[in-house]
Amino acid sequence: MTAPAATSGRKGGRWIEQWDPEDEEFWARTGEKVARRNLLYSVFSEHIGFSIWTLWSVMVLFMGPEYGIDPAGKFFLIGTATLVGAMIRVPYTFAVARFGGRNWTIVSACLLLIPTIAAFAVMEPGTSYTTFVLVAALTGVGGGNFASSMTNINSFFPLRKKGWALGLNAGGGNIGVPVVQLVGLLVIGTAGAGHPRILLGAYIPLIVLAAVLAALRMDNLAPVRNDTGAAKEAVRDPHTWIMSFLYIGTFGSFIGYSFAFGLVLQTQFGRTPLQAASLTFIGPLLGSLIRPVGGRLADRHGGARITLWNFAAMGTATVVVIFASVRESLPVFLVGFIALFVLSGLGNGSTYKMIPGIFTAKAYAKGLAGEAADAWARRLSGASMGLIGAVGAVGGLGINLAFRQSFQSAGTGTAAFVVFLGVYVVCCVVTWAVYLRRTAPPAVAAQPTAEPKPQLSYAEV
Structure with missing residues (x-):
């Protein structure tokens, strides 16, 4: 095996023609040096992408009475951004193999300029609501960066390093949510709520920097190809859709609450833009930082077990939030809501950890063993992750639509939280019924020269 050779003539970009991270000598x-370099700049680009995707969670804090938009209208704005960001994850997943990871990182970073400049142009009283909806929809391109970035980094690292690399990549990206909210707090606290263009202007050079760094420091992997057969198998596999539902409960909650938190504080508890902004970033920050912990706990105790108990804890935290909403107690509400952020971040790690374990268990159930089982599991789990990530993000839309309906009909978010409680109960039941209730099937026969290797129980995934 030779070292990867980067060429400048293929498809107009820097391409590594040979790449075998499983070869320990290579x-x-x-x-490792090349992979870590690409990881660093991928994290930066994805981080900016998350900030732009969740931009309207901050923009609505700047939109006072002079904008003439009620709370239901503001929830629809952030819901629009959530939906587009979720749907665009599917094509972004396949774009890496089609255009190259470096090339697509450059393109996806440049695309972030469109919603940012558009928002800079229209963010003032008197702009029509339809215009705001269209501009909010454009920010969805930032949501797609997660899918392409995870797909790209997954190809650079060996199996034994993927958990760490993907966790760092996802966590670094997710932190873009509290960072844009902190920048919004800084602008509101210093210049006032009438100057949203300062926030938007600050991100334009950062987007350009992300594109330039990707062009100068990242690489494309020529061996990476789209596997349409694996994608079709993943779509037909029921576990893809079961895990999509569970990911709605974890990541859908995280991104939905991230969009809605500040607006709920303003609408239900009468906080000023500055007061809301000073609290909004805390939950997303803690939820982002704890995501790798969920994966580590899943490694030790089994992803299904951690996910089950996590959903039970999310249900308990929701009960606290419902109590606080009814009693109009802001301190208790903050404790419960921030706990939901922390638990959703923990669940993000444990549910994503389950995916490769599930398909490894299925590989042994099919009679495969050794490298053949590992290869089949990698194909199917990789193909399913993009779809699961997209469907899971749709949960954020559901949360914002539920808040919109609840505030429109009752003036509070209590009814929405009752619905969320019901969803977490169903997630608990599904996790237990599918992955914990049944015992493992008989062990798969091992090769004559190897020690018998028992089939994974779903409880171990």
């Missing part, structure tokens, strides 16, 4: 010699 990995130690050159692979």
Whole structure:
């Protein structure tokens, strides 16, 4: 195996023609250095993407009575951004293999300029509501960056390093949510709520920087190809859709609450823009930082077990939030709501950890063993992750639509929280019934020269 050769003539970009991270000698010699470099700049680009995707969670804090938009209208704005960001994850997943990871990172970063400049142009009283909806929809391109970035980094690292690399990539991206909210707090606290263009102007050079760094420091992997057969198998597999539903409960909650938190504080508890902004960032920050912990706990105790108990805890936290909403107690509400952020972040790690374990268990159930089982599991789990990520993000839309209806009909978010409680109960039941209730099937026969290797129980995934 030779070192990866970067060429400048293929498809107009820097391409590494040979890449085998599973070869330990190659990995130690050159692979790890190249992979870590690409990871660093991928995290930065994805981080900016998350900030732009959740931009309207901050913009609505700047929109006072002079904008003439009621709370239901503001929830629809952030719901629109959530929906587009979720749907665009599917094509972004396949774009890496089609255009190259470096090339697509450049393109996806440049695309972030469109919603940012558009918002800069229209963010003032008197702009029509339809215009605001269209501009909010444009920010959805930032949501797609997660899918393409995870797909790209997944290809750079060996199996033994993927958990750490993907966790760092996802966590670094997710932190873009509280960062844009902190920048919004800084602008409101210093210049006032009448100057949203300062926030937008600050991100334009950062987007350009992300594109330039990707062009100068990242690489494309020529061996990466779209596997349409694996994608079709993943779509037909019921576990893809079961895990999509569970990911709605974890990541859908995280992104939905991230969009809605500040607006709920303003609408239900009468906080000023500055007061709301000073609290909004706390939950997303803690939820982002704890995501790798969920994966580590899942490694030790089994993803299904951690996910089950996590959903039970989310249900308990929701009960606290409902109590606080009825009693109009802001301190208790903050405790319960921030707990929901922390638990949703923990669940993000444990549910994503389950995916490769599920398909490994299925590989052994099919009679495969050793490298053949691992290869089949990698194909199917990789193909399913993009779809699961897209469907899970749709949960954020459901949360914002539920808040919109609740505030429109009752003036509070209590009814929405009751619905969320019901969803978490169903997630608990599904996790237990599918992945914990049944015992493992008989062990798969091992090769004559190897020690018998028992089939994974779903409880171990």
